[in-house]
Amino acid sequence: MRAIIETMQYIISDIHGEYGKFMRLLDAARFCDGDLLVCCGDAIDKGKDSIRVVRQLLSMKNAVYIMGNHEYDFAKYFSGVKLQYGDDRNAILNLLRERFPADGDLLDWDTAERLCALPGFYETSQYVCVHAGAPLDAQGRLLPLHRARIEQLVYDRDFKEKTVLPQDGRCVFFGHTPTVYIDPRCRILAYLRRGAVGKTVTDYCKIHLDTGVYLTGTLGMFRVEDCHCFYVSERA
Ligand SMILES: [Mn+2]
Secondary structure (H helix, E strand, O other): OOOOOOOOEEEEOOOOOOHHHHHHHHHHOOOOOOOEEEEOOOOOOOOOOHHHHHHHHHHOOOEEEOOOHHHHHHHHHHHHHHHHHOOOHHHHHHHHHHOOOOOHHHOOHHHHHHHHOOOOOEEOOOEEEOOOOOOEOOOOOEOOHHHOOHHHHHHOOOOOOOOOOOOOOOEEEEOOOOHHHOOOOOOOEEEEOOOOOOOOHHHEEEEEOOOOHHHHOOEEEEEOOOOEEEEEOOOO
């Protein structure tokens, strides 16, 4: 008889070039090929291994990498230098590489183009993933994400507020602002629905993932199946 292997779904955000911590977190969770990883954007900038993180994410067949404001800003810059330099790929690539002083030499043309083509969101019947915020109607229900402006998805500054509680059947995962600005424990902040116990992901109306690794040294990741949070910090 074949063993039943349950797929686990993991959600992470704002890795910001922390390749070592990212890999340690996958190890800590025993992440494997049958699992799914969703990265809610801002894998680049601040930390030293931006392109290593990007190449890792893009090479994983079981990872979904959505756009954050840092990837979006990179895409805008790329469009600008393409207009300026035309078909001089070497000049363009050199400028793009300068944006990543520590590991820019790992950036190739294909990776740069893929960074500009990341999806703005990911959704399932249980949850939605965006970088900064999802559009809600006056009753707090989610509006269709395919109609949302990319600028709202990647730059929204209000969605993180404690008073913004989506009233939808699905949970909204997001990052963008370090949770330490809201709660000093630098943990993932999961907002329970009124009367819910937190056993399944839909018991939460939203989950704020950005533990601000570049400020706090802590990177977190959420597992959907048992609502467990994994963390890695500086090595002692
Ligand atoms: Mn961001």
